[in-house]
Each structure stands twice: as C-alpha cells, then as structure tokens.
Amino acid sequence: MFEDDRDPLAPHVLLTPGPTPLHPAARQAMLRGMLGHMDPEVFAVNGEIQRDLRVMYGTAPDTFTALLAGTGSLGMEAGFANLVEPGDEVLVCVNGSFGARMAEMAARYGARVRQVTAPLGQPIDPAAVAEALEGAALVAVVHGETSTGVLNPVPEIAALTRASGALLAVDAVTTAGMEPFGMEDWGIDYVYTGAQKCLSAPPGVAPVAISERALARHGARRTPTPLWYCDFEGLRDYWERRSYHHTVPVNLHFALHAALRAALEEGLPTRQARVQALGRAVLAALGPLGFRPFVADPAARLPTVLALRLPEGLDDAGLRRALREREISVTGGLGPTAGLIWRLGLMGEAARPAPYRALMSALEDLLGERGLVDRFEAALEAVPA
Helix, strand or coil, rough: CCCCCCCCCCEEEECCCCCCCCCCCHHHHHCCCCCCCHHHHHHHHHHHHHHHHHHHHCCCCEEEEEEEEECCCHHHHHHHHHHHHCCEEEEEEEEEEHHHHHHHHHHHHHEEEEEECCCCCCCHHHHHHHHCCCCEEEEEECCEEECCCCCCCCCHHHHHHHHCCCCCEEECCCCCCCECHHHHHHCCCCCEEECCCCCCCCCCCEEEEEEHHHHHHCCCCCCCCCCCCHHHHHHHHHHHHCCCCCCCCCCHHHHHHEEEHHHHHHHHHHHHHHHHHHHHHHHHHHHHHEEEECCHHHHHEECCEEEECCCCCCCHHHHHHHHHHEEEEEEECCHHHHHEEECCCCCCCHCCCCHHHHHHHHHHHHHHHCCCCHHHHHHCCCCCC
8 A cells, every 4th residue: 555645735836727726605505404305405505506607608698507427527527418309400610629529529529520630739710610501500619728728719719609690609618717708798699618617616516508599499499408407497397387307416506505605706807807817927937938829810819828839949747747746737738739839727726926936946957057036027927906
C-alpha cells in the first residue's frame, strides 16, 4: 500500500479549462443534509435556479429553464435529441473539437449534417453561414470553442439564422456565467452550459434554456424523442408541473444554486472585466518567454480559455508533469494542437490572481527564469479599480 503524505484538504491549483475550483458557497451547499427530490424545499430551490438562469442567459421572462442531470455534453445531446428528426437538415459550425462533436451527435440522431468550417484558431465567418443556410431546420454553434480558445460571433450568426426561420442551438459552456449572454436579444432557441465551468459548481448538472419556438418545434415532432431521460416534455413535468420524472441530484442542485447566485451578485460585467484583466496579466508575464496567443485576432480570443502557443523547444508534457508534482494542473492542446498549445482556464474561481501567482512562481523555479511574478503583479496593478 502506497503512502501519500499530502494533505488531502490542501488546495490544488486547478488552471484547466474545466472543471474549475469550487466556489466556497457551492462547497458549503454540498454539506446540506439530503432531501427528497420531490420535497417542497427542493422545488423552491429549483424555482430560484430557474429565475436565476433566466438572468444569466438573458432570456424572455417566461422562458423554460432547467438543470439536466449530467454534464455539458448531455446538454449538447439533449438539444439534438429533442429538436432533430431523421432527415432534417442541420447546419453545424465547426472550428474545433466541440463543433465536431456537435456534428457527430446530430448525425447520430438522423440529421443530414452540413458543416461550415474555419481553420483551427480562427472564428466562423458569418458570411459562410449565410451562404449555407438554405434548407436548414437547425443551426448549431459553439460560442467559446474550448479546444482552441476561439470566441465565435454568435450574435451575427443568430441574426442570420432567425431571418432564415431555422432554430439556433448554442454551446455556452465556456461563456455563460462569465460573459454577458443575450438569448432573447440575439435570438437563440436552445442554450446549455456545464455547472463546473464558469459557475465553479461541481460537475454533474447542465443548465439549459429553451425558447418557445424550440418547444413548439418539439411539440410538432412526427416521432417520439429518442432520448427519454431528457425529453423536453418530461423535464417540464418535473420543473413546471412538479410531478415525478426521474431522481435529480439534489445536492448538486443546492451547490449550483449557491454558485449561480454568487455569480449574479458579483455581476456578469464585473466577472467579464475580472477575466480580461487577469488574461492580460498572464500574457504580460509569459510573453517574454515566447508564449504567444494561438488566436491571432484579439477580437476572436475567448477570454475564459487562454490558448497560448508554446515557445520553441519547450517540453510540454515534461513541464506540465513537473507542475502537477507541485499540485498545479494546466492543460495542453486537444487533438491536432496537442504539444503545440496550453489552454489555461480563466473561469469562475480559477480567474483569480492567487492561483496564477502560484503558476508564475513555479515556472520561475522550473524554467530558471526570473521576473514572471513581478511582470504578473505589475500588469495587475496597472488595471484601474
């Protein structure tokens, strides 16, 4: 039996693009005693979650919101399961791994999938979407492509999609809760995220919002929804009519409720500014070592996942392993960008100076480079209060 002398309660410095460190309020909420999923107190908490999700997503006042009992990938799949029938034309925007996952899921539900693509590190061109829209019943796009650190122009894509009559499904996994989001103003019909990303709650629930147009499309289906677990009507049975559908993860609801409330109390514009300031400080510290933004266009950079091209000759796996031995986790590239980039999470409780200060200090030791901490601190001090 191996002995481990590490303190299990000592904080691990988690700088990955998800999950993020737990918000203290979420951690405390997890300690609540168990209640039944049909308990009146649970339904009361669920009602507050629904109201807060409408604020986070910027929805119409009566938009249906809920938590799916799974991670963000279940949010992705539930959209296609409910809104796609065999033979439907679905247009998917693909410029990274998660756009590609959308295309695969849509195809599995029988859609005739067409793709609008962009090279890795570049955003989707709305003009290309406009050219491909004809005949599409549904358009799907990732707002913040986690695999490459690209922010796609969702408002522009949404305007085109609404004018065409198609529905729009948006992956907001690395944006909702950290960046202002406008479901109603932009014209989005289905959106989802994961609790463990910008909200810093435990993984295991996926907050969704579903427009009246999407519910009407679902109600007019010719065939039953093939995914029973997340059928929109079954969700409404539990969340609106308070009747039994399946057992929800009650304590994860408590934790999400606390983390979401904390985010809204801080304010989404304040959180957005916090992320931008921290991202500039990280770049100021690491730039002189040869780290460069992977996304060339500053306007297309995803603030919450800082994708950095590695300096020539840097031992990616070896350095990340050495950092892990110091209880610091950073994430490398995914698929074709493996060994080429780091993806640093700037979401929720990871978007604080302390964990990145720890990273800079560790890199000074491991690389034999001085000045990282000083440059980081100087960049933070230059930010107006």
